[in-house]
Amino acid sequence: MTDTESIVMIYDYQEGGESKPSAYYLKFAFDETGLIELEPMIDVYEELIQKQPESDEMPLGPFESLNFLNQFAFKVCEKSDGALVSLLSVQDYNFVMEEADSGTTLFQKFVEKGNQIQNLDHRSKSGILGKLFH
Amino acid sequence: MKEEVDVSLTTPVPRDFDAVFPGENWFLYWKTSASLWQAKIQEYSDSNRIVVPINWAFHSDTGESYNFAKERPETDLKKLVDAAKSVGKEITFIVPISPAPFLPNGGLPSMLARTLSLGPSGMVYGSLDGESQLNKIYSFFDTRVYQAFCKFVGELGEYFTEAGIDSDIWGASFGMIHEPGTQKSGEYSDFFYDRSRVFDQGFARYLDAKKKEMGEDAELSGPVDEEAQKLEFHNTIQDLYLQEAMEGLSGNWEGALKFAFLGSNSEAFFKRLSGNDDSLAYSQQVMQAMVRDVVPSSILVPHRSKKGVLGKQLNDLIANSFLETKLRQDYYDDDSHITYAPLRFFEVFDYNPQIEHKSASWEHLGLLHYFSRNYRWCYSLNENTNISFDEGESLEQKIHFFHGERMNRKAFNTLLKIFMSGGKVILNRSGLKMEYLKKLESFFLENSLRVEKVNFHTVIHNIVLGDGRLIILEGDKLSDLDAGVKLTFWKKLLDTFALRHLQVSTTEGVDYFWRTRTSSPSELNYEEIRRASFYNPTSYKQKIHIKMAKNFALMKVLDEHNVAIQSSPTEQVIEMLPGGVISMDFGVYS
Known part of the structure; x- marks a missing residue:
């Protein structure tokens, strides 16, 4: 995983049926540079949930509860040395999209709208030395 | 070995010219002054054909009253056509019959942009154009949008007639090719798709009407049936828009085309939020679109990302070849244009991937995997609903693939017509109704055709009639085989056709x-x-x-x-x- 500042994750709650229970699924995860790679996220998932995800493609899940999803998000953030991860439901995502009128500030709006989890161990790379020697 | 190195140290500044000519000969007339049209078109040297999408919202804010050459000179499409003609170029218009991801509000006049469309994952569609402008897609299932669209195409048709514009008009559906590595990798989805509240309301009315007409037969039997019915409703409404456009613009109407915009799928949207364009993925999507008979368009992708291989590919394969073949049906008959068409050995009829039928999916039966290794992109993938056969079509060195599942009379007759005309046909009989099996049997008997039977991973029947050959196999028995075994199966089977290929x-x-x-x-x-x-x-x-x-x-x-x-x-x-x-x-x- 590459180092990053903020990560945005979009999740959805899927009603279950006869064969599978209702659960949360991660639809998209991205940072300022693009989509987060799936394979390292699967590793984090398997480590946390102690089983394989339903599929090796997105959406990633199931997560039994929001608590698990939060833990997963934090671990991904930690691994990529991100400053924070912001979790948005699909409804939150749609709300931001409805209000947005420009693509340039959209990422920041996603970060602000979501449920933010800070990574206090994040090493700031804002200075030029931080960036060079990280 | 020659290698060119870009030694530019400055960030390229988008040129006004790039904004009006965003790719593949498209010209966005509303992005520049009418007084500059002629000069800009003259300056454009890539093609003599200029493709002009008509921007509905540019001619009407409300969807009620229309401005064609009345108040603003930039709405004067006759002037645009004349400007192009004066510099030896030909204009071809395209009228969106679905939401357009390169236009604000998906192309709807602002007063009509009321309900945002929701994609398959319940998320609002957004797309970014080459200048990072965010375009949101609004539902075409809103009855007010449909009524306004009817008025728009009617007014546009009248204007074309009155102004004496003789340029061709094509109706265009816009969509995307899904990103590699996702569940729908390589598939085409259109921006007409919607599962918003407006869609649900329309669907409920549609079901009610069906129930009144058909009684209990129209009851939904489960989630798969519900999805199939929703798709039917989607297709019905989409067809209404197409019919209206055809009628309103009949004087200039040429047909309907599908376009897939690179950079418009969800994954690309999130990558592009940070200004990243994945040229590698786009490169692959260009090919995936072409095998689906969809014209790829790069107009959302900034010019800086189209330098190098992607730009070359778009220029070679699309702007100067595939697009022209779609816009000029007589392209290959005209001796003055010795131009290349995609090489296609296989016409594959498949199901709409939105509904799952594993035994009725050539992908699942390993055929597309085999093609990707041995006949890369040398096939066309068509939805089963679009089966057609042109009797003038050359049948030599071409094999048609059909599924028995949900076979209808039209498809069955087409299959037989191809076979009797000397064509090669492979039929997956899994799911084929008994009535068609019986018809096949009597056809063989009536024509005294010998049916050879071979067991090789599945039961294969081989029937020959003159140059024609019909192979019938049971896809069900193939679907659970290992990928390697499927590859061997298709190799052995298709080698018997002795296709000439490198x-x-x-x-x-x-x-x-x-x-x-x-x-x-x-x-x-x-x-x-x-x-x-x-x-x-x-x-x-x-x-x-x-x-x-x-x-x-x-x-x-x-x-x-x-x-x-x-x-x-x-x-x-x-x-x-x-x-x-x-x-x-x-x-x-x-």
Whole structure:
């Protein structure tokens, strides 16, 4: 995983049926540079949930509860040395999209709208030395 | 080996010219002053055909009153056509019959942009254009939108007639090719898709109407049936828009086309939020669109991301070839245009992937995997609902694939017509209704046809009638086999057709596309000329081996960039540096 500042994750709650229970699924995860790679996220998932995800493609899940999803998000953030991860439901995502009128500030709006989890161990790379020697 | 290095140290500034000509000969007339139209079109040297999408919202804010050449000179489409003609260019108009991701509000007049469309995952669609402008897609299932659209195409048609505009008009559906590595990788979805509240309301009314007409038969039997009914409703409404456009614009109407916009799927949207364009993924989507008979468009992608391999690919394969073939149906009949068409050995009819039928999916039966290794992109994938057969079509060296599942009378008759005309047909009989099985049996009896039966992973029936050949197999028995076994199965089966083709092996990341044309009077030693264009969009050095076969001769090598070739009578070996491009022409003789 590459180092990053903020990560945005979009999740959805899927009603279950006869064969599978209702659960949360991660639809998209991205940072300022693009989509987060799936394979390292699967590793984090398997480590946390102690089983394989339903599929090796997105959406990633199931997560039994929001608590698990939060833990997963934090671990991904930690691994990529991100400053924070912001979790948005699909409804939150749609709300931001409805209000947005420009693509340039959209990422920041996603970060602000979501449920933010800070990574206090994040090493700031804002200075030029931080960036060079990280 | 030649290598060009870009030594520019400054960030390229988007030019006004790039904004009005965003790619593949498209001209966005509303982005510049009418007084500059002629100069800009004259300056454009890539093609004599200029494709102009008509921007509905630019001619009406409300959807009620329309402005064509009345108040603003930029709405004067007659002036645009005349400006192009005066500099020797031809304008072809396209009218969106679905939401357009390159326009604000998906192209709807602002007063009509009321309900945002929701995609399959319940998320609002958004797309970013080359200037990072966010365009949101609004539902076309809103009855007010439909009524306004009828008025728009009516007014537009009247304006064209009154102004004496004789340019062609095509109706255009816009969509996306799904990103590699996702569940729907390589599939096409259109922006007409919607699952918003407005769609649900319309669907409920549709079901009610069906129930009144058909009684209990119209009751939904489960989630799969519900999805099938929703798709039927979607297609019905989409068809209404198409019919209205055809009627309103009948004087200039040429037909309907599908376009897929690179950079418009969800994954690309999130990548592009940070200004990243994945040229490698786009490169692949160009090919995936073409096999689906969808025209790829790069107009959302900024020009800076189209330098190098992607730009070359778009120029070679789309702007100067595929797009022209779609817009000019007589393109290959005209001797003055010796131009290449995609080489297609296989016409594959498949199901709409939105509804799952595993035994009725050629992908699941391993056929597309086999093609990707042996006949890369040399096929066309059509939805089963669009089965048609042109009797003038050459049937030699072409195989048609049909599914028995949900076979209807039209498809069945087409299948038989192809076979009786000397065509080759492979039918997956899994799910074929008894009535069609019986019809096949009586057809064989009536024509005294011998049915050969072979057991090879599944039961295969082989029937020959003149040049025609019909193979019937049971897909159900293939679907659970290992991928390697499926590959062997298709190899053994398709080898029996003795198709003439050169085998190419490449390292991962290199892509290539075959095109074909008839020989010109100066090339009478050959029956056909085939061009293979190779592209290395990766950052690695790659190698390609082309095994020569009898009946093929290397005629010429062209457009070499960052490549080295070693030729021998048995093999061509190409070394491609990052960004390497090369085309090779092969003559085919008997």
